[in-house]
Amino acid sequence: MEKKKITFADIAAYTNFSKTTISRYFNNPDSLTLENQEIIAQALIDLDYQENKLAKVFANGKSEFVGIIIPNLYLHYYAEMLNQILNTYEKFGYKFLVFVGNHKKETEQQYIHELLAYKIEGMIVLSHTIPSEELASYHVPLVVIEREDKYVNSVSTDNYMGAVQGTSLLIKNNCDVLLHVNSPVAENVPAFGRIQGFLDTCAEHNIRHELILRDVGHSHQEIRKAMYEVYQYTKQNYPGLKKGLFLSNDTLANSMLNIIFRDFGTLPDDYRIIGFDDSPVADGAILPISTVGQQIDKIAYEAMELLVTLMNERKKRRPAPQTKLIHKNVTPVLIRRETTD
């Protein structure tokens, strides 16, 4: 039943070659005569050989494993990012060991140790709980995505430019007052650029505006409640003005749109809405929502490409220590749909 595994030794015995020759067949086939290649190829079939990469890894130290620490897969942004990262297997050949951190620092630290024990060649971190200084201390080729990155390499959306684009569109839509709704976010994380970009653009155009920072919670119910309050606030404080609402993500934008739409049966002329992310909820809304689209595929690819470079450097005889950190930015694209003109 449980057929014993075929090894190079078995193939060697079967073909009257040495193990070395069998090894060469896999790693440097051209060094064998065509004739002998065929003999071995046939033997593999006859014996039903299954390669053992673990043994290979163990012997040469190249695991071809990349570890991933991701906060959750509930948010479409993370799910899609993971998807795009996993898809780079076709291009780079690295396998991925994935851990979901659930925003718990100690759990994530434990996961990192586990990953290190499996001799991962590199790591991609999307979680926020562990400071980049600590991440750097693991001395593993490392790229973080869309988070604080003072001591590590990173790839992020150009949040500032995204906010500039979104804000500018609202201004072009002749809004009288602009409101940006966001969570309180630290200045050292990329997402802060959304706030700064909004403020700078408003200042530059000398337009009336307000920044609304508040924790909105995670459940739809909490979000609805928060957006309802914001909506009432805008109604009371800016009556008769055309209000441009720039929400920090599409889920908020969708919730806000729903509240307004239910109030008027349509999106009235004195409200314009733009979200951020281009998640499916934006396109599937009662009115397809204009949004700042993150180029998740590009970010994932850039991150892996950068990581592969680092990992290759590490494999060299005398690896050049990385002298300066690399921080890549990917420009988002404005997606105009029906909540703006």
Next chain:
Amino acid sequence: MEKKKITFADIAAYTNFSKTTISRYFNNPDSLTLENQEIIAQALIDLDYQENKLAKVFANGKSEFVGIIIPNLYLHYYAEMLNQILNTYEKFGYKFLVFVGNHKKETEQQYIHELLAYKIEGMIVLSHTIPSEELASYHVPLVVIEREDKYVNSVSTDNYMGAVQGTSLLIKNNCDVLLHVNSPVAENVPAFGRIQGFLDTCAEHNIRHELILRDVGHSHQEIRKAMYEVYQYTKQNYPGLKKGLFLSNDTLANSMLNIIFRDFGTLPDDYRIIGFDDSPVADGAILPISTVGQQIDKIAYEAMELLVTLMNERKKRRPAPQTKLIHKNVTPVLIRRETTD
């Protein structure tokens, strides 16, 4: 810079024990005196030892790897299922090697070979491209989720019961005619239960009904177009009747609701809607959508629990060959929100 790795040999030399004793410290600490345990513990700190699980796996054959083949992460259902599976690490300790198949059969076959080469102890398959007979031929502990499962173990939602619950609710809502919109789906996949459950319940209650099977495409635009046509069809063919719409998933339900809501500015009394899945789009819709909630956490847990049983059996001296396949069902829960009474 690149500090050379500490091995059991180094620790042994440092503590004047043998490698065997160091190994025992990790695997059977109680067999050492407390005193000696402390000596070794201190040595680990002094030398900054990092364990090498790859070597461990190589030596004892237990990789603690489980392979996952998942079609995509675009659908919330798959993303959340992967999330829940990954979270079982806390409970069972198995690490996951994840591949996204993108619905391509040959790609997925290649991924399976790759997984096998890494000596995975078991595999969870959510993809549909590879027939269960072929999956079974790999002779690896295997559980599939929500797919054709004639020759393999499986865990699925009780789609039939879900459809019965959803359909019954529409009947209780005094609908005059019931419509079920679905894609053409093979009879041997669990999702077919949604159709059968709908038909049986309608027949049992002797209520007027219609089954609408059509491919709706994948983009929101295609879905909107398809739902618009279905909506027009219902309007024309069942005027004056209260229509109960049972959509095969929440994305369709959301799109349908949006179309109706935009037509009337509300959900009129002669339409009732229910979806399937309980994905976020249902709760975030213009009116929170009633739906049949899949218990993704339970499904994931049951699948891993079953897989762990199989893997443990395999590890025994004389593994008992599995005589009969196990097919588990998880009953979905009806979630009543605002698109039904």
Next chain:
DNA sequence: TTGTACGCGTTATCAC
């Protein structure tokens, strides 16, 4: 072009 011999870091099997 092919073979020999050893190393990778741990566990398993015997001894003591």
Next chain:
DNA sequence: GTGATAACGCGTACAA
């Protein structure tokens, strides 16, 4: 309670 030694399956100098 502890140690010596042989696996595990493959890669890789070095030799032929």
